[in-house]
Amino acid sequence: MRKEYTRAVTTPIDADANVFSILQNRVQRAAHEPLIEYKAADGSWTGYTAEEFQTVVIGLAKGLMARGVKQGDAVAVMSRTRWEWTALDLAIMSIGAVTVPIYETNSALQVKTIANDSQVRIIVAENDAQREKIDAVRNDMPTVTDVFILDNDSTDVTIMQTLTEYGKAVADADFWAREQAVRGADLATIVYTSGSTGTPKGIELSHANFVYAAYSGIQSMTDICYRPGGARLLLFLPLAHVFARYMQFFCIGSDTVLGLSNNLKTIIPDFQSFKPTFILAVPRIFEKVYNAASQKAGRGYVGRLFNRAANLAREWSHAQQEGRTLSFAKRLQYALYQRVIYKTILGVFGGHVEYAVSGGAPLDSSIAHFFNGVGLPLLEGYGMTETCAPVCVNPTKGYKIGTIGVPLEGMTFGVADDGELCVKSESVCLGYHNHPEIDATQLVDGWLHTGDLGDIDSDGFIRITGRKKDLIITAGGKNVSPSMLESSVATSPVVSQCVVIGDKKPFIAALITLDLADTNAWLASQGAAEVESLEAAAVNPIVAAEVERAVDKANLQVSRAESIRKYKILADTFTEENGMLTASLKTKRSVIIQHYQDVVEKEIYTPRK
Known part of the structure; x- marks a missing residue:
């Protein structure tokens, strides 16, 4: 490496702990405080305390044990983001089984490919539309013994209730014996990449990967997840994506209330009713909010006023980033826009948002400067499935627009001779499932080769300049x-x-x-x-x-x-x-x-x- 930068860990992280321990620790800290919230049929937010949610997870885990799921068996979840996904994920991993996420948008052929590659034993699907995909290839998936449906129109009894009922035949002591046998080095999940550069490949992540990544993020972003009045995150990204799954453990491992939503058409009303204190989204969401505000303003006087306010917001942001101040007249104008226009824009997110984290794709600097000027810093970060999601993010203080931030605690970044960014961390994956030839090229001497080109400045801020394969x-x-x-x-x-x-x-x-x-x-x-x-x-x-x-x-x-x-x-x-x-x-x-x-x-x- 021609350049390296390491951020030390402030509090040691137990690399031998399992993922279920994250929930256990939350219960020990705040058993009766809210943990999970979701929208009920009447549109109101309801949910579980930490202790209630742990009880649900244990009941599901015992149900899986009753169905014959053993340590190392693969269980697939094929559903949109919902509280049951999170509960099933924890239940599967708590007994040493392996979660295999499948996007609800995947085709029947993709379902078959993933199930056979990971030798899935049980599939939990969301609805009858997903069941039809599974049924179309069921005879070609020899390892699949059970298919459960979350929303089954033919019965009023949910699969969550059914699994819990099965679990009553399993003693609590048997569950705890299984849970305590799960170590950090054990396989927790196989996540199949989206395949933008070829055929999807399964990436193996351990319990230690998730535990280390979760607490590294929490210790690096304490002012986001520990705040007076409590932190709240509304998660609407698909839980089949490792970024969203990481965030559920980030929330559980801190004092954050995790809200779950799966309908992008209602995301603005959901923001306004849930009132998150920070949000996580891809750049396209922020672009759409900006464009919607611009279009609502129109072309007349209001439109001209919005354009002036947007330009001043960007000007303020550039000045802040460069360490200078605007003229007195512009500061007065900016203060007026804060009360009249910027406050309205922030109201779209519920009125309580202090920070937003953007990831998954490059964030255009003009959008970042606009929201920063309005009063919502977009903290761009970076991660991969191979790193169990984020490895760097911009700090809440001293952030640099145009960079992907600084390494999280316990992460080391290197720049290879050809400019490729490389990462070394306890959160780096075990390897590629059934593909040792990829391990040999991507995981070399403890370094994960990301495929992205970039550089690191003297303050540790990382900038991506492109992708090797896209060059x-x-x-x-x-x-x-x-x-x-x-x-x-x-x-x-x-x-x-x-x-x-x-x-x-x-x-x-x-x-x-x-x-x-x-x-x-x-x-x-x-x-x-x-x-x-x-x-x-x-x-x-x-x-x-x-x-x-x-x-x-x-x-x-x-x-x-x-x-x-x-x-x-x-x-x-x-x-x-x-x-x-x-x-x-x-x-x-x-x-x-x-x-x-x-x-x-x-x-x-x-x-x-």
């Missing part, structure tokens, strides 16, 4: 990292996705898709007629002008050789169903380029005659 080398030999261009273009209120291309080509170009609902909302805010389809949107001159503005803005951040010279607005959208997006909504670059090969070769890089 575009033009015909002229220019190395171009597409991520910054893509994230910038995607901040447009009409753009859904942007994929930058140009490998071995004479210049950089882009394939751009639109979001029909967002495009029509934006057109209405501009006083323009709405469009009926993506085909109409793709050729609409007003939309085209907005896309051009977004591309021009992105190009200002790079040299001419790295800039987007041509682009094509597609009358399509990238989805999981058509194979263009991963389950975590990342674009599959190679698949997209192959699918639109004719567009690329005949419309963008037209041969000279």
Whole structure:
């Protein structure tokens, strides 16, 4: 490594503890305080105290034991985010079994592939739609003995009640004997990657990985998870993703109340009723909130006022980051906007949010500066499935916009000779399930090779400059990292996705898709007629002008050789169903380029005659 940076652990973390111990510790600290909250049928928030939730988890664990689940057996959970997911996850791991998450959006073929690769014994699915996928391939999954459905329309008895009833035949002493036999080094879960760079691979994470990652994060972010009046997080990311699963243990291991929601269509009302003190989201959520506020303001006086307020928010943020202050007149104006406009924007999140953590994709700096100026610091972080989620995040004080922050406690970052970021930590995975050949290249001498390019400054702040596999080398030999261009273009209120291309080509170009609902909302805010389809949107001159503005803005951040010279607005959208997006909504670059090969070769890089 040509550069290394380590952040020491302030309080030792027991690497031999199991995941269930995180819940036990919470019960010992605050048995009768709220732990889990979810929306009841009437729309109100209800839930469990720590002690109540532990009782539920133990009942489920005993039920699994009664069904013959032994240490090392794999149990799959295929569901949206809900409290039952968290309870099942803890129950499975508490008896030494292995949780295998499956996205509810996965196809029947993907379910079969994952179940067979990990030799799943039991599948817990959310509803009959998921059961149909399982039934379609059931005969091809020889290790699966039971399939349980959470929302079964044919009975009023839930599977949670059924499993708990099974568990009554198992003595408490038998459960505790199984739980105490689970050590930190034992396999806790196999998480299948989203496959943006190829076929999904199972990543093995141990109990020690989760325990170390959880307490490392808690000790690094005490002012977020320990605060007067209590901390509250509303989790709406899919629990099949390791980032969301990590956050449930982060909350349980601290004093945070964990709220669970699975409907993005109601996320704003859920924010307002749950009133989180911090939120965790991907950049697209913050982009949508900003664009919605801008569109609501419209084009008239209110629109002009919003634009002035947004520009001043960014100006304030830049000044704060650079250690300077605004003029007296601008400070007065800023104070006025805080009371009139910024407070309203923060009200979208429930009015109690102090910080937001952004991860999963690059965060455009203009969005970060806007929210920072409004009063909501977006603390960008970074992690991988292989690291059991986060390994670095911006601190609440002294954060640097444009970086992914500093290492969490107990993490070491290195920069290899070729600029690749590498990580060494107790949270780094055991390896790749059934793929020792990947272990040999990704896990070398204790270092996890992330595949991301970047650097570390003298204060320990890390900046990502691109991804090795995504690096575009033009015909002229220019190395171009597409991520910054893509994230910038995607901040447009009409753009859904942007994929930058140009490998071995004479210049950089882009394939751009639109979001029909967002495009029509934006057109209405501009006083323009709405469009009926993506085909109409793709050729609409007003939309085209907005896309051009977004591309021009992105190009200002790079040299001419790295800039987007041509682009094509597609009358399509990238989805999981058509194979263009991963389950975590990342674009599959190679698949997209192959699918639109004719567009690329005949419309963008037209041969000279």
